[in-house]
Amino acid sequence: MGIFQYEFMRNAIIAAVLVNIVCGIVGTYVVIKKIVFISGGISHAAFGGIGLGYLLGINPIVAAIPFSLLSAITIGLISKRSKLSEDSAIGIIWAVGMASGIIFINLTPGYAPDLFSYLFGNILTIPVSDLYIMLAMDxxxxxxxxxxxxxxxxxxxxxEFSTVIGIPNRILYLVLLCMVALSVVVLIRIVGIILVIALLTIPSSICRQFTYNxxxxxxxxxxTGIILTITGLWISSLLNLPSGATIILLLALVFLLSFFIKKAVIAVRRLKT
Amino acid sequence: MKNNTIVDFKNIFFYYGEIPVLEDISFSIKQNDFIAIIGPNGGGKTTLLKIMLGLLKPDRGTVKVFGKNPEEGRKLAGYLPQNIYFDLNFPINVFDIVIMGRYKGLVRKYSEKDRESVLNALETVGMLEYRNRHISMLSAGQLQRVLIARAIAREPELLLLDEPMASVDPEMQKSIYELFLELNKKMAIAFVTHDIGAISIYIDSVLCLNRKLFYHGPKEGSLSKLEEAYRCPVEILAHGIPHRVLRRHKK
Incomplete structure (x- = not known):
């Protein structure tokens, strides 16, 4: 466990905790409300904002915030109001966001950032300033x-019932999508688009099998997210593998195992009664 | 207070795209009314309830609920939606479903009194012992009773129910009808049903709907109008023998 003595590793662990607080909360709503793909669409659309940031020569995260909020609200309004089916809207915004990001980055003179690092991020190179942004988000x-x-x-x-009893259902839905958008933007540089989706979806999907509360x-x-992220980080440094992808595969493996654990739990309970 | 109008529909038209669902509907619901809304499938019954609740906006005409727009007036209503598209894996138990009926406004916490009302409502529908059960461990009829409890836990002045007896077994149906009669002393009740047999026992007025309003009044006068709306003899309807409406009603 010698790797944890390095400062970058300590930062990565703090980041793992902060990231998973956001993802555990927002992700639980994403999973129970079945808006995983809406979240996927928003995450990829945010990439357009990042590209725009590079093109305009401003902090890409700052540029991505309005961009992804806008795409979140657009998806939210389209899915509730128009006749266009929700998943088509998601598909369009998803593709348009990625495509415009790539065009923007291509048009940026001089240094072109690596697209790959935005897909998978790099939790090991987090500057302390990003930790503060994440803390504020939390x-x-x-x-x-x-x-x-x-x-x-x-x-x-x-x-429907919520609307009748006076809960501003549409506004809350948009607020939820904006929370997804904000989490995604802040997390992109750290863990990458793909890992954001994984962390939003997998820990809640594992845990919902074991609790109804x-x-x-x-x-x-x-x-669960914190433990698996840190474990994944450790495995990735042991085996010298990319951290983001290793964490995702570990999450998926545990998700698979959780099915069997659930089955075993039920079997044991049946034996007891 | 006896004849206060609670719901007032004036010349309501509603279309889904170009298909007319409701045409020129005018009626009112008064305090202490107990109304059965009947009519064939696609006759506009659910649409009518949703307009009352402000969930759908009519294309023409005016609706008032407690003298206000439905969006305002519905705060005094309890609602049982039809048909359950609920996600049975949703992390929620019976108690938490019913306490939603006690919602009073943003940031207001549920009080001890709210909790008591929930337990009372659950007791009335015979589901108290299931209060900690997860939604996936209920039968369809049990879930229906929980949702009825959610509507009445609100202590509404207008109770709107869309097919409340769907999947409820006959014995429980009887006790729910009796519960409605009891509640009716304190609130107006309108409910969508296909159970014409029950109307003859429990209900005092009928609203018969098949795109147009065929009848609204005391049940005694409703039989011939029912036949007109359904296009088949009422004896068949009333005895609950499966029947087919051979053709849609033409004006």
Whole structure:
């Protein structure tokens, strides 16, 4: 475990904790509301914003924030209001975001950043300043979810009934998509687009098999995410593999195992009764 | 207070695309009314309820609920949606479903009184002992009773139910109808049903709908209009023998 004594490794571990707090919270809503692909669309659209940032010569993350918020709201409005089917809207925005990002980066004079690092990120090269941005994000998202917990819960379960009892269902849906967009933007440079989707989806999918309680689900998703991210990091340094991809494969492996564990749990309970 | 109008429809038209679903519907629901909304499939019953609740906007005409727009007025309504598209894996148990009915506004926490009302509502529908059960461990009829509890936990002044007896077994149906009669002393109730047999026992007025309003009034006068709307003799409908409506009603 000698690797953990290095500063970059300590930063990576702090990042793993902060990232998974965001992903555990937002991801639980993404999973129970079945908007994984909407989130995927928003993450890829954010890439367009990053490209724009390079082209304009400003901080790519700063440019990506309005870009991905805009794409989140566009997807949200299209999916609720228009006749265009939701998954078509996602597909279009997904592709357009990636394509424009690549064009923007191509048009940028001089140094062209590596597309690959945005797909998979690099958790080992996180500057301390990014840790502060992530900390701020964690606070914002925790605050929103704590304040509007029962509203988000009700809307996720039954939109129609929530509307009738006076919960601003459309606005909350857009707020949720904007939370997804914000998490994605802040996390892209650190863990990459693909790992964002994995961290939003897999920990909650693992944990929902073992608890039916929303608060426990959120907390267990955060803990699972943290443990698996750090373990993945450790394995990747042991085997000298890319960190992001290793973490994803570990997440997927544990997800697979969780099915069998669930089966075993049920079998044991049956024996007891 | 006896004759206060709660819901008022004036010349409502509603279209899905170009297909007319409701044409020139005018009626009102008064305090203490207990109304069965009946009519063949596709007759516009659910649409009518959704317009009352402001979930759908009519293309023409005006709706008032408690003298206000439906978006305002619906705050005093309890609602049981039809047909369950719920995700049975959703992390929620019976108690948490019903307490949603007690929602009062942003950031307001559920109180001890809210919790009591939930337990009372669950007791009335005979689901108290299931209060900690996860949604996936309920039968369709049990879930329906939980959703009825959610609607009545709101202590509404207007209770709107879309096919409340769907998947509920006959014995429980009887006790739910009796519960509605009891609740009806405190609130107006309108519900969509296909169970014409029950109307003769429990309900005092009928609203018969097949794109147009065929009848609205006391059940005694409704039989011939029912036949007109359904296009088949009421004896067949009333005895619950499976029947087919041979052709849609033409004006």
């Amino acid at each position: 606070f914002i998202i925790i605050l929103i979810v704590v304040l509007f917990f029962k509203e988000f819960y009700a809307v996720s379960f039954d939109e 929303m608060k426990k689900l959120i907390i267990s998703s955060i803990v």
